[in-house]
Amino acid sequence: MTSGFPQLLCRLARRLLPTARQPWADAMAAELYQIDDDRDALAFAGGCLLAALRERIADVDTRFGAGLWSIAIVAALCAVIQLVCAARGVAVLFGARDGMRASLVAAPDLLARYDAARPLVVACFLALGLAQLATAWFLSRDEMRRFVIAWALAMTIAGFAVLVQLSIIWQLDGVPSEFHALLIEAAAVPLLLGWYKRQQALNRKAKP
Amino acid sequence: MRQRRPSPQTLLLLGALLERPNEWRHGYDLTQETGIKTGTLYPVLMRLADQGLLESAWHEPARPGAPARHAYRLTSDGMAFARDQIAAAIERGTAGLSPA
Numbered sequence: 001m002t003s004g005f006p007q008l009l010c011r012l013a014r015r016l017l018p019t020a021r022q023p024w025a026d027a028m029a030a031e032l033y034q035i036d037d038d039r040d041a042l043a044f045a046g047g048c049l050l051a052a053l054r055e056r057i058a059d060v061d062t063r064f065g066a067g068l069w070s071i072a073i074v075a076a077l078c079a080v081i082q083l084v085c086a087a088r089g090v091a092v093l094f095g096a097r098d099g100m101r102a103s104l105v106a107a108p109d110l111l112a113r114y115d116a117a118r119p120l121v122v123a124c125f126l127a128l129g130l131a132q133l134a135t136a137w138f139l140s141r142d143e144m145r146r147f148v149i150a151w152a153l154a155m156t157i158a159g160f161a162v163l164v165q166l167s168i169i170w171q172l173d174g175v176p177s178e179f180h181a182l183l184i185e186a187a188a189v190p191l192l193l194g195w196y197k198r199q200q201a202l203n204r205k206a207k208p
Numbered sequence: 209m210r211q212r213r214p215s216p217q218t219l220l221l222l223g224a225l226l227e228r229p230n231e232w233r234h235g236y237d238l239t240q241e242t243g244i245k246t247g248t249l250y251p252v253l254m255r256l257a258d259q260g261l262l263e264s265a266w267h268e269p270a271r272p273g274a275p276a277r278h279a280y281r282l283t284s285d286g287m288a289f290a291r292d293q294i295a296a297a298i299e300r301g302t303a304g305l306s307p308a
Contacts, residue, residue, distance in 0.1 A: 021254065023278075024250060024253075024254060024278075026275070026278070027235060027250075027264075027277075027278030028235065028246075028250060029275070030269070030274070030275040030276060030277050030278060031234060031235045031236040031277065031278075033269070033271065033274035033275060034234070034236050034269070034271065034274065034277070035236060043245075043246070044236060044239070044246050046246075046247070047239075047245050047246020047247040047248075047249070047250075048246055048247075048250065049247075050245075050246070050247030051246060051247045051248075051249070051250035051251050054247065054251050055251060055254065058251075
């Protein structure tokens with residue numbers, strides 16, 4: 001069997017196999033030339049594809065990459081939320097209605113502090129969103145040093161934003177929920193990354 | 209670290225390779241001989257090779273025009289491992305191995 005669908009399956013298997021396993025793709029493809037029966041060839045080639053898929057899933061680098069991408073997607077989603085908040089803030093600066101402001105009309109002191117801090121808060125959201133986008137980008141490319149710098153920057157901006165918020169309303173009940181989400185993210189991302197790195201190191205050690 | 213117990217398919221393959229330990233064997237022939245599906249056989253062969261229990265070589269094919277075939281046989285460590293594991297499986301009463 002030298003052509004047709006089984007050959008196509010074997011070529012797919014070759015693409016799926018991790019680089020270190022490429023000689024095995026040659027081994028499987030060569031066996032296909034020894035099979036005369038079309039159905040046997042198809043079953044054999046289907047098995048090759050399944051074997052390649054299993055190896056791809058078991059591959060440490062693939063699993064680590066998938067883990068990084070998952071965290072990067074979460075970081076990118078958080079960045080989008082921050083940027084949407086920044087866009088809303090800019091709209092309010094240009095005269096759009098602000099529901100929060102309407103609820104503060106009864107407290108003039110609070111309203112004055114809120115209005116004064118708004119440009120700074122909007123700038124914080126914008127900077128935070130961009131810094132988080134950078135963390136997602138560097139994470140997806142496995143550029144750890146740049147990721148750590150962007151992450152430290154994002155967390156510094158987030159800390160500053162929380163301080164600005166607390167300067168307006170000095171009570172934790174008033175801290176908006178996005179800051180709680182940031183706090184969870186700030187703890188979860190380094191923990192997940194540390195866990196992935198440890199798993200990667202252990203798996204590499206276990207391999208001969 | 210504790211070594212994992214080999215799967216029934218691994219034991220079946222080890223048994224087949226141990227039957228004629230000096231003979232080089234090919235992937236397709238092993239699927240025919242043992243009934244193990246290709247999708248299971250090759251990952252097991254890869255693991256055994258990773259652990260130094262299986263050696264492989266490229267052999268010129270009998271068919272003209274066909275590419276070189278990858279052939280396998282147990283190393284001396286592999287033979288000892290296969291004997292130990294099969295003996296342990298018999299002791300456990302799981303020697304009636306099925307490729308399914």
